Amino acid sequence: MAFLEARDLRVTYRPRRAPVVKALDGLSLAVPTGTVLGLLGPNGAGKSTTVKVLTTLIRPESGTATIDGVDVLREPDRVRRMIGVSGQYAAVDENLSAFENLDMVGRLYHLSARDSRRRALELLELFDLMDARTRPVKGFSGGMRRRIDLACALVIDPPVLFLDEPTTGLDPRSRLGLWEVIGRLVEGGTTVLLTTQYLEEADRLADDIAVIDHGQVIARGTADELKSQIGGQRVQLTLVSPADADLVRPVLARVGTGPVQDSNDGRTLGVTVADGASALQEVLGEVRRAGLALHDIGMERPTLDDVFLGLTGHATSAGDAAPAQQPAGRSAR
């Protein structure tokens, strides 16, 4: 059994004066010990709801979830001893200082007063908040608030870490720093479930990615598997003379995994490929042999939008109601 396992979770929100929302509609997950699962999905997909169920904040109508064999729904108290949580919105006491927040969390995990203070200082150092340690959080910037919230999740070095969009609002330096911290924790055996809007982040941190939409997992696999599933990489070139297009087309068709697309009056041609590097070399070789003149040639990685467009039919920024458009040349799911 995986370290963290969720089966067939269903959560329905029934807001007053608004339509009922099926936030989770039979969602299942499994995260092996010491690995990172990245949850990717458009706004409203159910990422935060999943995190809330697994961190004991809300009870699903049906389904089961276990962490290290402990039933999340039956023994929430035991689960709370094993988890560190940083939700999508910082959960900190505005009136307490950075230090006091961390110390309070430490004491509520039942650390001794000495351990709790020592750990608080250590985390302030780690998250670059030493200078702000005595200031009430009320006056913190968004990124500082985020950092103090992340620090709260690490007070006991929990076996499982839940991070809901942990780097949203962080500057590039803090983002890299956090990635490093998470990387070290995973090396030490921590299991991590993180949600993100950034493919780069999932790529860098996650061993496995689950793409969710409308409360269900619609695709899962490693970052590479997903990328090839949605078309992998793309080789694209721009010719000096459009007359050469007919010579290049068969080459691209041979290395590609889909139909060759052209644009720019037939001067720019592109195709999705499984292995970008070798495809690019092969195309370059053929082009040189034929003596064709190129303006530009390159390899494009799929963006997060490509992933969403390919798998969910709508882009990250679009809401639930966005029409399910399938871009040309990509297989509909």
Next chain:
Amino acid sequence: MSAPAGVAPVPRTLGPVAQWFSDGWITTRRNLIKIRRVPDILVFTTLQPIMFVLLFSYVYAGSIDIPGSSYKEFIMAGIFAQTVVFGSTFSGSAIANDLRDGIIDRFRTLPMRPSAVLVGRTNGDLLINALSMVVMMATGLIVGWRVHSSPLEALAAVALLLGFAYALSWVMALLGMSVRSPEVINNVSFLVLFPLTFISNAFVPSENLPTPLRVFAELNPVSALVLAARTLFGNVPPHAPPGGSWTLQHPIPAVLIGMAVLLVVFVPLAIRRFGRITTR
């Protein structure tokens, strides 16, 4: 973010009782820090009662006649009761604020007793009210209020006032979790508590009120609280007529029963509600 993560400490395993006290203390301490940091609370809890005592004992004392006693003596129990009843509303707005800030979600993912947050919060109200009582009694003594009973009875009066307000804090805490808006809590306390404290025997003898108001005042729990405190301080005017309701004929048992009922009903309700609530 360059320093090493360090070695995270290992939590101790506490017994249920030790854990309850530890969690309760930590959340109480959190509220004490807040009291220190948000000066409005201290102003409200110290200056306002002083102002009330001074205003009532100097502005109205001349015009309201209490046969066989003085208005100053009569009014003090009323001011005490009103102040502690209003003091109990902090819990409501504070919990609504906590929900807005998201800190409740943090608490609910920690291995703490779920009741501890509410215990810490209501303890905060209790301490604020205790402070208000000290300030008001000192001011009262300075302007000429006297206790005409034993110190033990006076202490019982203080305990009754604080205890009743403490029970009310739990009602307010539940309200705060239900409406989730500090502003609404403030409005509710204004719209409910002002009539409740003014249409009572707190500031004028209820016998003098027009009939419908008199009936309301006699059944009003605040009247029982005021009369209980007034009795225990020995401040009841000598020829005051007996109360027109059971609660006014037996104010002390009435307050104790009311307090017990509030606690028995609202403590479990509030704790249950806390166990399900999320921020967003």
